[in-house]
Amino acid sequence: MFEVSTEILLFLMVAGFFAGFVDSIAGGGGLIAVPAMLLSGMPPLTVLATNKIQGLFGAATAAFSYARGGHVDLRKQIGPAAISFAASIVGALIISQLPTDLIRVVLPLLLVGVAIFFALQRGLSDTDRVRRMSPLIFNASMVPLIAAYDGVLGPGTGSFFMLAFVSLAGYGILKATANTKLLNCASNAGALLAFAIVATPWWMTGLAMGVAQIFGARLGASLAQKIGARLIKPLLVCTTLAMAAKLLWDLI
Template identity: 55%
Template sequence: MIDPNVIAVLMTVALLAGFVDAIAGGGGLLTVPGLVLAGADPVTAVATNKVQGIFSPLSAAIAYARAGLVDLSAQWPMALTAFGGSVAGALSVTLLPVETLRIGLPILLIGIALFVAFKPGLDDRPRLRRITPLLFGATLVPVVGFYDGLLGPGAGSFYMLGFVLLAGDGLLRATAQSKLLNVASNAGGLLTFAVIASPWWIAGLAMGAAAFTGAQIGARVASRRGARLIKPLLVTMTLAMACRLMWDWL
């Protein structure tokens, strides 16, 4: 049994993580260390984070749909490919050079942060669509889903940037579009981790309830402020993820 006071602290962390995750992703930067400090071993912390990690993007997806920024019913085919890609990625952990990929990931995240920070015209206005929705759903979505199951950090940001660069969405709409896909790939990872690990289910579900609430608040704030809020927070969280991964090397 986990001490109720510890669960209360974890729920507070998840509330803040849900708020941040709904706007820019990266909520796991708060929840995973929180679980480790609460006494979870690294595998249990990651598995438990997958439990609570479904609730934040689901909450944000609902809030953005209510604001008219995304049609969730039209996203189910993409969500299924994200789910399948995530299961495949999680099952490939022992087959692929994960540590090699992990070393290159901070460089990629820093590159994304610099791109978002300095790319002119990266705002809420729609832009040129470069590929069809069918091709987008058949290529980028399962690739990011596979990555989410294999490693995970930054997956929501990768979905979002895909919608900006390839699907022609502005930052706010791209953020909204990414959330259901993030739910699906988190669910695929959870399905696998539930078999190979032992999540703290009670703590994870309690954190999920708090994250759901935080994401509702975050999505509503982002819907009002758009790229003015999303862009700086996305750069901050992406750089934070890169720094965290580099710290793990030491």
């Protein structure tokens, strides 16, 4: 029934739980899930495809939890989510046409920059700030750009959405996290649709990890809503730096 043995499946489900927990708060769940799947013997392209299956469950659960807590209006985000969905499909379908080697070199540096921004930025809280970009321009530029990247590679997508919402849309940390989960859910769904065509996901294994992601995401979103920026900011900095270190290590 499953593509892996029972022991490996349990290992992957534990990884999925922790990935869902971390991702629901600060993004970066792929830092946990992707290496775990690679250790299980999955081919790299299958890993990317299967990661979208299990990640979709966690992002959807977190988005619903934040919406239920009143931190994001899902109806108002339907448009941006649709853009994110479409852009990630394009990114996943044209991955072979892009200089991904160059992206892998530049990406760790960008992630370090994101971590430094959140670590040194004073006054970051759950309170909204001055908006530097209108919703129309934001949805037409930053949303498709980041979502397309999620279709191409993926690591750091949540961090980039967070940075955009905080620095350009003027959102507070908690509100930015809530909106990030919805758009990340849409980009996961779009990329999964594309990968289902060009790759061979391990569906049953991905679904099992997705169930574990649900529980991890519910716990993480609950804690984030109770503690807010005091939890989100340090975890965001740590996970972003960890992703950058992992990507740099892979280049060596």
